[in-house]
Amino acid sequence: MSNLATGYFSLGALLVLIALRVPIGVALGGIAFAGLAMVANVNVAFALLTTVPFELIGDWALSAVPMFILMGFICTETKLTSSLFQAMRLVLAGVPGGLAVSSVAACTLFAAASGSSVATAAGMSRIAVPEMLRLRYDAGLATGCVASAGTLGSLIPPSILMVVYAVFAGVSVGKLFVAGVLPGLLSALLFSLMIIGRVYLRPELAPDTPERVEMAARVAALRQVWPLPVLIFGVLGGIYLGWCTPTEAGAIGAALAVVIALSRRQFSFAAFWRAVRMSAEGTASLFIIAVGAGLYGRFLGITGVPGSLSEQAVTLGSSPLVIVLLICVVYLILGCFIDSIGIMLLTAPIMLPILKQAGVDLIWFGIIVVKLLEIGLVTPPVGLNVFVIKSTLGNQVPLYTIFRGATWFIATDMVTLGLLIAFPAISLLLPGFMD
Secondary structure, eight states: OOHHHHHHHHHHHHHHHHHTTOOHHHHHHHHHHHHHHHHSOHHHHHHHHHHHHHHHHTOGGGGHHHHHHHHHHHHHHTTTTTTHHHHHHHHTTTSTTHHHHHHHHHHHHHHHHHOOHHHHHHHHHTTHHHHHHHTTOOHHHHHHHHHHHTTHHHHSSSOHHHHHHHHHHTOOHHHHHHHTHHHHHHHHHHHHHHHHHHHHHOGGGSOOOOOOOOHHHHHHHHHTTTHHHHHHIIIIIHHHTTSSOHHHHHHHHHHHHHHHHHHTTOOOHHHHHHHHHHHHHHHHHHHHHHHHHHHHHHHHHHHTHHHHHHHHHHHTTOOHHHHHHHHHHHHHHHTTTSOHHHHHHHHHHHHHHHHHHHTOOHHHHHHHHHHHHHHHTSSSSOOHHHHHHHHHHGGGSOHHHHHHHHHHHHHHHHHHHHHHHHOTHHHHHHHHTTO
């Protein structure tokens, strides 16, 4: 069997292992090691097994990942985001479907402090969903809203997915962060407009509450969420203005979260230790997958699969837009079965060479990828955010109802995705000012 045939065969073997529920990091690393032993020799396989993990994990840009994870867990464990939903509820009182729209707004702000879609959904599901169900909101709307708006944790910076993508694609983490701001706000806006439109046409989905809120109460509520604007400016403002690198911004964000918690008398060593422990566990899990993907990328490079696929794409005469659309279809299908980090690191060694050959802007495509991965978090049968909501609520709401409620938000996400593809300036406008 030729090296190229071995590389293509490994793709099928990888899909079989994933279907058998083998952890993605183990599947990637195992197939890479076996493949390297076949196309080269065992000594080469062992050599790469010892050098690739050090080279990859030693990448300075990746050190931003544990810092942003730690920042999010500190905010959660010290209750810095606990007043978000109530504040947004008071500010948006009177809007059709006000509690659902408030949930979207709260998730948007929460996302700027967590960097994780799952953490955003988990945090808001404990607060917003029970309140909406208590006020007789449609269960599908209440749960689908938080599950879908929680995905904004990946698109609105700081985003762990963006850091990982930037390292593998060789693009600026700072520019990718800034590129996600307008698409993230656009997603939140379209979610809100869809909710308002549905409730306006079908008021029974979200019964109106007679609550009247004075302007003074709204202003007072906004004062309770001041930690998040401070964190956002400390992280994104520092990157955009060139005061710090994304890695430094992650450390600044984590330190700033501790300072804010101390100033609000919400800090405890027990909470801090829980945040550190969970951050270490999350980072280790992510890096195991990253190492496996790094090894698999080296293996594919030796077999010539990326170059072969790139040549085939060019030979077919496909335009960059057609290539991007085909890749979008692949991501949407994979998103039904594999978690977001796994999809990104599984496909990066294959997709990136093709995109570079086609001349696609990798900053713009990074935003497209993150949006596609967001959609995968709420699509059946393995919509991770949906299962997070289900685990929080127990038997209170059936799983089918949550998926049904998320359908409207998936459709809205497809509209957003279409706009991002049709108008690249939405993603590239702000990064352009950093040149």
